[in-house]
Amino acid sequence: MTSMPPEERIGSHIKRAEQALLAAKTTACKPAAVTVPQYAALLWLAEKPGISAAALARLCGVTAPTMNTVLKNLHERGLVERTPHEWHRNVLETRLTPEGRAAMELADAGAVRVERALAAAFSPEEREQLVALLGRCAEVLDALK
Amino acid sequence: MTSMPPEERIGSHIKRAEQALLAAKTTACKPAAVTVPQYAALLWLAEKPGISAAALARLCGVTAPTMNTVLKNLHERGLVERTPHEWHRNVLETRLTPEGRAAMELADAGAVRVERALAAAFSPEEREQLVALLGRCAEVLDALK
DNA sequence: TGCCAAGCATTAGAACCCTAACTACTCTTC
DNA sequence: GAAGAGTAGTTAGGGTTCTAATGCTTGGCA
Numbered sequence: 001m002t003s004m005p006p007e008e009r010i011g012s013h014i015k016r017a018e019q020a021l022l023a024a025k026t027t028a029c030k031p032a033a034v035t036v037p038q039y040a041a042l043l044w045l046a047e048k049p050g051i052s053a054a055a056l057a058r059l060c061g062v063t064a065p066t067m068n069t070v071l072k073n074l075h076e077r078g079l080v081e082r083t084p085h086e087w088h089r090n091v092l093e094t095r096l097t098p099e100g101r102a103a104m105e106l107a108d109a110g111a112v113r114v115e116r117a118l119a120a121a122f123s124p125e126e127r128e129q130l131v132a133l134l135g136r137c138a139e140v141l142d143a144l145k
Numbered sequence: 146m147t148s149m150p151p152e153e154r155i156g157s158h159i160k161r162a163e164q165a166l167l168a169a170k171t172t173a174c175k176p177a178a179v180t181v182p183q184y185a186a187l188l189w190l191a192e193k194p195g196i197s198a199a200a201l202a203r204l205c206g207v208t209a210p211t212m213n214t215v216l217k218n219l220h221e222r223g224l225v226e227r228t229p230h231e232w233h234r235n236v237l238e239t240r241l242t243p244e245g246r247a248a249m250e251l252a253d254a255g256a257v258r259v260e261r262a263l264a265a266a267f268s269p270e271e272r273e274q275l276v277a278l279l280g281r282c283a284e285v286l287d288a289l290k
Numbered sequence: 291t292g293c294c295a296a297g298c299a300t301t302a303g304a305a306c307c308c309t310a311a312c313t314a315c316t317c318t319t320c
Numbered sequence: 321g322a323a324g325a326g327t328a329g330t331t332a333g334g335g336t337t338c339t340a341a342t343g344c345t346t347g348g349c350a
Contacts (some may be wrong), residue, residue, distance in 0.1 A: 003253060009260045010272065011166050013279040018163035019206060020286035021156050026308090027290065037336065054298055061164060066337050068300065073335075090298055090345040108148060114289060115154045121285040122278070127155065130278045133271060134158040140266040141165035144259060145172065171338090182306065199328055211307050213330065218305075235315040235328050 014137065021114075028110030032103045034079075037062070037070050039111060042096065042104035045080065050093040052085075079103055159282065166263075173255030177248045179224075182207070182215050184256060187241065187249035190225065195238040197230075224248055 006012050025036045034042065037060070044059045045051065051059075057067035071094060074080045079100035085091035096104065119127060151157050170181045179187065182205070189204045190196065196204075202212035216239060219225045224245035230236035241249065264272060 004257050004260060008264075010263050010267075010275065011170070011260055013276050013283075014159070014162050014166055016206070017159050017279045017282040017286070020283040021159055024286040024289045025156070035335065052298065061161070062336085063338065064299070065301080065339085069336070088298080088346070090343095092299075112149050114286070115149060115156055117289055118155050118282060118285055119153075121281055122155075126278060129274060130155065130282075131158050133267070133275045133278070134162045136266055137162040137263060137275075138158075138165040140263055141162070141169040141259070144169045144262055180305065197328065207306085208308065209329075210309085210331085214306070233316070233328080235313095237329075 010137070014134075021118075024114045025111055028114050029107045031110060032107035034103055034107050037066075038074055038079075039104070039107040041067065041070050041074065042079065042100055043108060045094060045096050046101065046104055049095045052091050053094060056094065074100065155282070159279075166259075169259045170256055173259050174252045176255060177252035179248055179252050183219055183224075184249070184252040186212065186215050186219065187224065187245055188253060190239060190241050191246065191249050194240045197236050198239060201239065219245065 022036060025039075029036055029039050032039070040060050041056060044056055048056075048059075053067050053071055054064050056071075057064045060067065062070075071080060071082070075082060078097055080094055081097050082092045082094050085093050122130065167181060170184075174181055174184045177184070185205050186201060189201055193201075193204075198212050198216055199209050201216075202209045205212065207215075216225060216227070220227060223242055225239055226242050227237045227239050230238050267275065
């Protein structure tokens, strides 16, 4: 009595691929003892040292409170340090510690391995198609908001 | 110093599409006052009344403890009922209540609306391509496990 | 000068999701 | 009949995610 069978729902295929991706990245990040969101934050921090938590949240596609908890966990483990900004007393500048950089590089090696394996499964044209089609998905769904 | 730019990572495009999908479905489920995972559980329960929580978890692609918490929330709100199985005393049969069915139908209307809008953005050939490419993604990533 | 909008950080509360571990029951096999 | 395998349910604990709300600082504007 269902109005639309699961197989015909494009969303279920997107979700399935994303689940597999998350699982693969989780195991890839395991040697570094960080989670996937933690790795994402560390990766952006390596590229933009001293960024604010709010800006980092935007880059990672999460909300500020979410990034707050991620950074809290990273800070408790000594992977990042947070120092007050010179002028904007309210802003905390976040940076990688040496341990944080090491963890990021270890996790990145695993993540890149996953990405390379994924990319290797497609021809350059297929890759381009896939990215384009996914982009249109995001566009349509965002417009639906 | 990053080994691979984000734009070249197929995974980031998959994640982006999935995020947009989740956001769209979340708003679509809002009139029924259920979350997306709750809607997924209700949808399968409508199709397979009396299913066990473990089997439902497998259908929804989550673990048994996760489904346990989802069902607990649904049960507290009176959307599902759970009765002991006749023979297998250990099994709890889960069924929709009338309120649960109403919520499912309301949420399903919104979810189908999202799926139709998504499908309308592609030609039949493109749709087929997208599903095939996503399937290959899941396959490759699962093999990586 | 003083007010106010904007941005940053944080807390609280709810929900989801996982792994790990434990308990209970059924069914098969010896 | 009894041991073991398999399945179901649950608890515990850590982590991520959201919305809503609060407090703080800064900079623009009257």
